[in-house]
Amino acid sequence: MNSCETSYKVIQSRIRAAAAQRNHPVDLLAVSKTRATADMCALAALGQRAFGENYVQEALAKQRVLADLSLEWHLIGPLQSNKSRDTARHFDWLQTLDRPKLVEPLNRFRETATPLKVLIQVNIDDEASKSGCAPDRIDALADVVAAAPRLTLRGLMAIPAPHPDFDRRRRAFARMREQFDRLRQNYPGADTLSMGMSEDFELAIAEGATMVRVGSALFEPRPR
Numbered sequence: 001m002n003s004c005e006t007s008y009k010v011i012q013s014r015i016r017a018a019a020a021q022r023n024h025p026v027d028l029l030a031v032s033k034t035r036a037t038a039d040m041c042a043l044a045a046l047g048q049r050a051f052g053e054n055y056v057q058e059a060l061a062k063q064r065v066l067a068d069l070s071l072e073w074h075l076i077g078p079l080q081s082n083k084s085r086d087t088a089r090h091f092d093w094l095q096t097l098d099r100p101k102l103v104e105p106l107n108r109f110r111e112t113a114t115p116l117k118v119l120i121q122v123n124i125d126d127e128a129s130k131s132g133c134a135p136d137r138i139d140a141l142a143d144v145v146a147a148a149p150r151l152t153l154r155g156l157m158a159i160p161a162p163h164p165d166f167d168r169r170r171r172a173f174a175r176m177r178e179q180f181d182r183l184r185q186n187y188p189g190a191d192t193l194s195m196g197m198s199e200d201f202e203l204a205i206a207e208g209a210t211m212v213r214v215g216s217a218l219f220e221p222r223p224r
């Protein structure tokens with residue numbers, strides 16, 4: 001096995017082991033920002049379909065190269081309003097919706113038959129520097145998304161503060177899980193809670209994540 005195959009298998013089995021404790025499947029999103037398309041190709045050859053990108057332009061360039069692979073593209077970086085058209089047209093998922101203003105242009109520019117799958121990004125640690133909506137604004141934003149015919153509300157996403165104390169991270173994940181359970185009372189179709197990265201995805205799964213976003217643990221170290 002080459003090293004890419006080794007790390008892919010290791011991450012998959014760690015996810016499976018953590019998910020088995022919770023009794024529900026957990027999806028792996030391969031975070032490919034700044035990674036070469038050749039490395040993404042290698043992962044796709046091993047069966048990985050879902051890739052997360054932070055920058056719209058970078059993703060579009062990669063999509064042209066990898067068009068034949070029918071991958072699933074997730075935008076996981078902050079969405080600027082001038083990118084709503086490209087996002088609506090070229091992504092399968094938007095994980096970072098955090099304000100109602102973006103819903104109308106996304107809905108208008110979405111032209112394909114399948115709706116854009118949307119996660120609301122929540123600023124769960126109330127960090128001033130972070131994007132994401134405040135927990136008490138989730139409901140209002142969910143209602144706006146649900147009213148847009150070309151968008152489908154699929155759940156919540158968060159990037160908790162990378163606190164060195166993992167117990168603090170665990171509590172942030174647990175608060176997200178509470179918000180997710182509440183959302184599902186009104187929107188049972190919301191089936192995705194996206195949280196956990198290379199350092200803490202097992203902790204996130206233990207607290208109820210259904211999708212983890214893993215970059216550095218999957219790919220070779222970035223060239224310096």
Ligand SMILES: *Cc1c(COP(=O)(O)O)cnc(C)c1O
Nearest residue numbers: 031076197198213214215216217
């Ligand atoms: C980069 C990134 C990840 C992956 O982080 P790693 O620590 O490399 O696994 C996950 N989610 C978001 C939003 C990111 O920007």
